[in-house]
Amino acid sequence: MGLLAVNRIYAAITALVLAFVVLPLGAVIWVSFFANRILSFPATGYTLDWYARAWQLDSFRNGFITSVETALVAVALSLALGVPASLALVRYRFPGRDAIQTLLLSPMVVPGIVGGAALFMAFIELEILLDVDISGTLPGLFVAHGLIALPWTVRLVTASLVGMSPSYEEAAQSLGAGRLTTFFRVTLPIIKPGIVAAALFSFVISFIDLEKSIFLVGPGRTTLQIALVSYLEWNLDSTVAAVATVQILIIGVLLLVSDRYARLSRAF
Amino acid sequence: MTSSASSGATAPVATTSPPAPSGREGRRLAPAYGLTAPATIFVLVALMGPLALMFRYSLNRFVPGQMMVEALTLDNYARFFADSFYQEVLGTTLWISALSTLLCLVAGFPVAYFLVRQASDKWKGRLLLLIVLPLLMGNAVRTAAWMVILGDKGLFNAVIGAVGLSPVKLMYTPTAVVIGLVSVLLPFMIVTLQSVIEGIDANLESAAQSLGASHLTVLWRVVLPLALPGILAGTMLCFILSMNAYATPVLIGGPSFHMMAPTVYQQVAKAMNWPFGAALAFVLMAVTLVLTTTANVLVQRRYRRWSE
Numbered sequence: 001m002g003l004l005a006v007n008r009i010y011a012a013i014t015a016l017v018l019a020f021v022v023l024p025l026g027a028v029i030w031v032s033f034f035a036n037r038i039l040s041f042p043a044t045g046y047t048l049d050w051y052a053r054a055w056q057l058d059s060f061r062n063g064f065i066t067s068v069e070t071a072l073v074a075v076a077l078s079l080a081l082g083v084p085a086s087l088a089l090v091r092y093r094f095p096g097r098d099a100i101q102t103l104l105l106s107p108m109v110v111p112g113i114v115g116g117a118a119l120f121m122a123f124i125e126l127e128i129l130l131d132v133d134i135s136g137t138l139p140g141l142f143v144a145h146g147l148i149a150l151p152w153t154v155r156l157v158t159a160s161l162v163g164m165s166p167s168y169e170e171a172a173q174s175l176g177a178g179r180l181t182t183f184f185r186v187t188l189p190i191i192k193p194g195i196v197a198a199a200l201f202s203f204v205i206s207f208i209d210l211e212k213s214i215f216l217v218g219p220g221r222t223t224l225q226i227a228l229v230s231y232l233e234w235n236l237d238s239t240v241a242a243v244a245t246v247q248i249l250i251i252g253v254l255l256l257v258s259d260r261y262a263r264l265s266r267a268f
Numbered sequence: 269m270t271s272s273a274s275s276g277a278t279a280p281v282a283t284t285s286p287p288a289p290s291g292r293e294g295r296r297l298a299p300a301y302g303l304t305a306p307a308t309i310f311v312l313v314a315l316m317g318p319l320a321l322m323f324r325y326s327l328n329r330f331v332p333g334q335m336m337v338e339a340l341t342l343d344n345y346a347r348f349f350a351d352s353f354y355q356e357v358l359g360t361t362l363w364i365s366a367l368s369t370l371l372c373l374v375a376g377f378p379v380a381y382f383l384v385r386q387a388s389d390k391w392k393g394r395l396l397l398l399i400v401l402p403l404l405m406g407n408a409v410r411t412a413a414w415m416v417i418l419g420d421k422g423l424f425n426a427v428i429g430a431v432g433l434s435p436v437k438l439m440y441t442p443t444a445v446v447i448g449l450v451s452v453l454l455p456f457m458i459v460t461l462q463s464v465i466e467g468i469d470a471n472l473e474s475a476a477q478s479l480g481a482s483h484l485t486v487l488w489r490v491v492l493p494l495a496l497p498g499i500l501a502g503t504m505l506c507f508i509l510s511m512n513a514y515a516t517p518v519l520i521g522g523p524s525f526h527m528m529a530p531t532v533y534q535q536v537a538k539a540m541n542w543p544f545g546a547a548l549a550f551v552l553m554a555v556t557l558v559l560t561t562t563a564n565v566l567v568q569r570r571y572r573r574w575s576e
Contacts, residue, residue, distance in 0.1 A: 006483045007386055009378075010378050010381060010382040010385075010386060011382060011386070013375070013378040013379060013382070014378065014379045014382045014383070014395070017375050017376070017378075017379045017454065017458075018379075018395070018398060018399065020375075020450075020451060020454070021398075021399060021402050021451055021454055021455065022398060022401075022402055024402075024410065024413035024414055024416070024417055024451065025402055025405060025409075025410070025413055027413055027416050027417055027423055028409070028412055028413040028416050031416050039416070039419075039421065040421045040426075041421070041422070041423055041426030041427075042426065080306075081306050081307035081310055082307060084303040084304070084306070084307070085303060085304045085306070085307035085308070087303055088299065088300040088301075088302075088303035088304045089304065091300075092297060092299070092300035094297045094300045094301065097300075100304050100308055103308060103311050103312070103316075104304075104307055104308065104311060106311065106315065106316075107311060107315055109508075110315065110319070111508075111511075111512035111529070111552070111553065112512065112514070113512060113514055113529040113532050113533060113549070114319075114322075114512075114532070114549045114552070114553060115315060115318075115319070117322060117532055117533070117536045117537075117545060117546070117549055118315070118318035118319045118321065118322040118549075119314065119315075119318045120536065120537065121318065121321060121322055121325060121536070121542060121546070122317065122318035122321055122322075125321065143314050144314075146310070146314075147310070147311070147314045147315055150307065150310070150311065154307070179299070204404050205404075207406070208404065208405065208406030208407070208408075208409075210406065210407050210408055210514065210515055211512075211514050211529070214514075214533060214537070215533070215536070215537055225406055225407075225408045228408040228409070228412065229408050229411075229515060229518070229519065232408070232411070232412055232415065232519050233518070233519065236412070236415050236416070236419060240412055241412065241416065244408075244409040244412050244413065247405065247406065247409050248405055248409060251404055251405055251406070252401060252405075255401060255404055256397075259397060263393075
C-alpha cells in the first residue's frame with residue numbers, strides 16, 4: 001500500500017468520524033425551521049414559529065432563566081474559591097498539597113448521578129434538621145453547580161499560573177508591594193486569559209449539567225436541561241429543536257471566545 | 269473514587285510541581301493553607317460529607333411507608349446480587365459500555381493519528397475544536413439530535429426510504445444507545461490519544477519504515493506500544509463515562525431499557541428507597557473502580573514486558 005493511499009484512508013476515516021460527531025447537531029438545527037406540524041422528513045416548508053412557541057412555553061423560558069442564573073452564580077463561586085486555591089497550589093509547596101489538589105479536582109471524577117444523589121440526601125437531612133427548604137431551591141442548585149465548576153476553574157487557572165514565571169511577583173514584592181497589591185497588579189493581569197477561559201468554561205459546564213441537577217430541581221425551579229429531558233420523554237418536535245438550536249448557538253459563541261484565551265482541547 | 273483511573277488522562281497540566289520554597293518556610297506556608305481552605309472546606313462539605321452520609325444510608329433498612337430505618341446491614345447489597353433484574357441491569361451497563369468504548373478506540377485512533385501526523389498545525393487546531401465543541405453542547409441537546417435522526421420517522425429512515433428500503437426500528441434499541449454513547453465518548457478518546465501520539469518521536473516511525481516495515485507493521489510494532497498509556501487512559505475515561513451515562517439510555521434506550529445510572533436515580537428520587545439506591549450507587553462505583561484498576565495493572569504489566 002502506497003503512502004498516499006494510507007494518508008487518504010486516514011483522511012477518510014477522520015472525515016467520517018467528524019461527520020458522525022457534528023452532523024446530528026446540524027440535523028437538529030435544520031429541523032427547528034421545519035413547517036411540518038408533526039416532525040417528519042422532508043420539510044413541507046420553513047418557519048420561525050417554533051422559536052416563538054419555545055419562548056412561550058413556561059418550562060423552557062423559566063428553565064432558561066434559572067439555568068443562566070445558576071451558571072452565573074456557579075462561575076462566581078468557582079472563581080472565588082478556585083483562584084486563591086490555584087495560586088496556593090502552584091506557588092507554594094506545602095504538606096498535603098497533592099491531597100488538596102486531588103480533592104479539588106475530585107468533583108470532576110465522582111459520577112454526576114452519584115454526587116447528585118448524595119447531595120440530594122444531605123439536603124433533605126439538612127432540611128429536616130434546620131426546618132428550611134434547600135432541595136428544589138435556588139441555593140441548593142447554586143451549591144451543586146459551584147461544585148461542578150470548581151475543578152475546571154482550578155485546572156485552567158493552575159495551568160495558566162504554571163506558565164507564568166514567579167519572578168514577576170518576586171520583583172514586585174522586592175520593590176515593596178504587599179501580597180494583595182502583587183496579586184491584583186501583577187499576577188491577575190498576567191493570568192487574566194486563564195481566568196476568562198475558566199469563567200466561560202465554568203458557565204458552559206454548569207449550563208449543560210444534567211446528572212447532578214436532576215435530583216435538585218423542584219416544581220417551578222427547573223434548569224433548561226431538565227426541562228428539555230422531561231419534554232423529550234414524551235414528545236419530539238421542532239419546539240425542542242428550536243431550544244436546542246439556541247443552546248448550540250449560545251454555547252458555541254462562548255466556547256469560541258474561550259478558545260481564544262485557552263485551548264479548549266487542553267482542558268480535557 | 270475513579271480518580272486513579274482518569275487523572276492520568278485528564279489532569280496533565282495541573283500536576284507540575286512548583287519550585288522548592290527557599291527559606292522562611294514557616295512564614296511562607298501559612299498563606300497556602302489560608303488560600304486553599306475555603307475551596308477545600310467547600311468540597312469536603314458539599315461532596316465528601318454527602319458521599320459518606322450516603323454510604324452510611326446504604327447500610328440502613330428500607331421500610332415502605334416510613335422511608336428509612338436505622339440499621340447496620342448489608343441487606344441492600346445482598347439484594348442487588350440476589351435479584352436477577354438488577355444483575356441484568358449491571359450486565360447491560362457493562363456490555364454496552366465495553367462495546368461503546370471499543371468502538372471509540374477503533375474509530376478514534378485513526379483520527380488522533382491523522383491529526384498529529386498529517387494535519388497542518390492550523391487544521392489540527394480547527395479540527396480539534398470541531399471535535400470538542402459538540403461535547404459541550406450538553407447531553408440533552410445531543411440526545412435530542414440523535415432522536416431526530418434515529419426516530420421511526422427520523423432522518424435515517426427518511427433517507428433509506430427515499431432509496432426504496434423499508435424503515436428500520438432504531439429508537440429504543442441497544443444499537444441506538446451504543447450509537448448515541450459513541451458520539452458522546454469519541455471526542456474524549458480522540459483528545460486523549462492525540463496528546464499521547466503527539467509525544468511519540470516521528471523519527472521512530474520513519475526509521476522503521478526505511479528499514480522496510482509496512483505501515484501496518486509500523487503501527488503495530490512501533491506506534492501502538494508507545495501509545496499504550498494513552499490508549500489505556502482514553503479507554504478508561506470512556507468506559508467510566510459510559511458506565512455512568514444517564515441521558516442516552518433514558519431517552520434513546522426508552523422506558524424498558526435499563527442501565528445503572530438511571531436506576532440509581534429511579535430508586536433515590538422516585539421510589540424514595542434511599543438505602544437501596546445508595547447501595548446501587550456504590551456498587552456502580554465499586555464495579556467501575558475494580559475493572560479499571562484491573563485493566564490498569566494488566567496493561568502496565570504487559571507494557572513493562574514490551575519495553576524490556
